[in-house]
Amino acid sequence: MEDLESKIxxxxxxxxxxxxxxxxxxxxxxxxxxxxxxxxxxxxxxKIKGRKIEAANGIWIWWI
Structure with missing residues (x-):
């Protein structure tokens, strides 16, 4: 079974x-x-990069 990190x-x-x-x-x-x-x-x-795009709502975007 694939682990969570691998799926992400x-x-x-x-x-x-x-x-x-x-x-x-x-x-x-x-x-x-x-x-x-x-x-x-x-x-x-x-392993990945992320950035908060909407501070008030705590929304993050993620990419490799």
């Missing part, structure tokens, strides 16, 4: 454009908060 990376690679957290969560069928924590971990490890 696969989605980001296959889309080829930055995605918001909720889009990634929807595509892999996992709660947005769980996905956000894993995305932040991947960004700290340098």
């Amino acid at each position: 990376l696969k989605v980001l690679k296959s889309e080829g454009v930055p995605l918001v957290t909720s889009e990634i969560a929807e595509k892999i069928g996992v709660d947005r908060r769980v996905v956000l924590r894993r995305l932040q971990k991947l960004a700290i490890e340098g």
